[in-house]
Amino acid sequence: VQLEASDTYPDQAMWEAVTVSDYVFSNMENPTSYVSxxxxxIHIFKRILSTECNDISDEVRIKKISKPDITLPNDTVIFAENLTINAIENENNGQWSVVQGDAGFSSLENPVCQLTDIAYGTNIFRRTxxxxxxxxxxxxxxTRRKPAINLGNDQTVCGNETELHAFLEDTSLRGKWSVIKGTAIIHSADSTKTPVMLANGENIFRYTVFIENDTIFAEQTIFSIELPKANAGNDTTICQTMHTLNGKGNGEGKWYAIDGDVNIYNVLNSNSNIEVLSETERPIKLQYTVTNACGIATDEISIQPVLEKPNAGDDLSFCG
Structure with missing residues (x-):
C-alpha cells in the first residue's frame, strides 16, 4: 500500500511503524513511501517531523481487508442421501445455494452444513x-448414484455345483440372493459369496440390495450342463446270432467292440443291432461311449452267446 503524508519539510521527516509487524518500506523518508x-x-504508521525545537508526529491507520476467500471439499461421488460439507472461509457471512440438483440444508448460513435428501445425478452447491x-x-x-453390483459374467458350468459371488461397490451394504429361474438351491442367501446347487439347464439368480428408500439388484445366468453319463445296459446271454443293443446317455453315443468277433450295424445308434460272426465260448464285450460339452463317459456290456446247434446223432447203418 502507498502512504500519503503531506510534509512541510519532507527532508526532516521519517516513517515509523507503531504496530509491530514485518513491514517493508520502500523509502522511510519519502512521504509517499510504499509499505508491504x-x-x-489494523496497522498504524507514524510520520515524525524533527525540528530544532522538538519532534512532532501524526499517525495514520490502515485497515487491510483481504478479498473474500472460500475453500470447499473436492467434488465427490456418493451413494447415500445425506452428507456433511464444510466450507472454510475468511468471513462469517457466507450463504449456501443450489446451482443444480436438489437437497435439503440444515443451515444456509453455517459453513458446516448437513445436506439431506440429495437428489440422484449431478448436484452443484454454491457457497458465496x-x-x-x-x-x-x-x-x-x-454426484449421487446407485452403487454398482457386479456378479460377474453369465457362465456355463459342468455339473450341478458352483459358487455365487456378489461384488459390491459400497462394501458397507449387504443384500440377498434369490432364484429367478430354475430350481437351484442357494446355501446361504444372505452372504455375498455362497455355494449353490444348480438345476440342469438355465438358472437365473438375482442379488438384491435395499438402500435407504430404494432397491437395486443385478442378475446372473448360469447354464448347467450335466456331466456325461453312459449306460450300455445289463450283461446278458443270447441264444441267437442277432441282438439289439440298448445304450443310454446324455450326449452323443458310440459303440465300440472291445472283445469278440461281432458286427455292430450302426455304431452311432444307441439301439443298434449286432451280429455274432463266429462261435465262441468267451463273452463278447462292447463299450458304449457318451460325449458332451463336459467330457466323456463310458460303460461296458458283456454278452455271452449260447449258440446251440441241432444234433441228429451219428450216421447209422442197419439191416432189415
Missing part, C-alpha cells in the same frame, strides 16, 4: 461470501 507485508487487520472488497463464490459438485 501487511496482514489482515462477501465483504468490503467484493464477493466471491465457489461450487462443489456432488
Amino acid at each position: 507485508n501487511l496482514t489482515d487487520g 461470501v462477501a465483504n468490503q472488497c467484493g464477493s466471491n463464490f465457489k461450487n462443489i459438485t456432488i
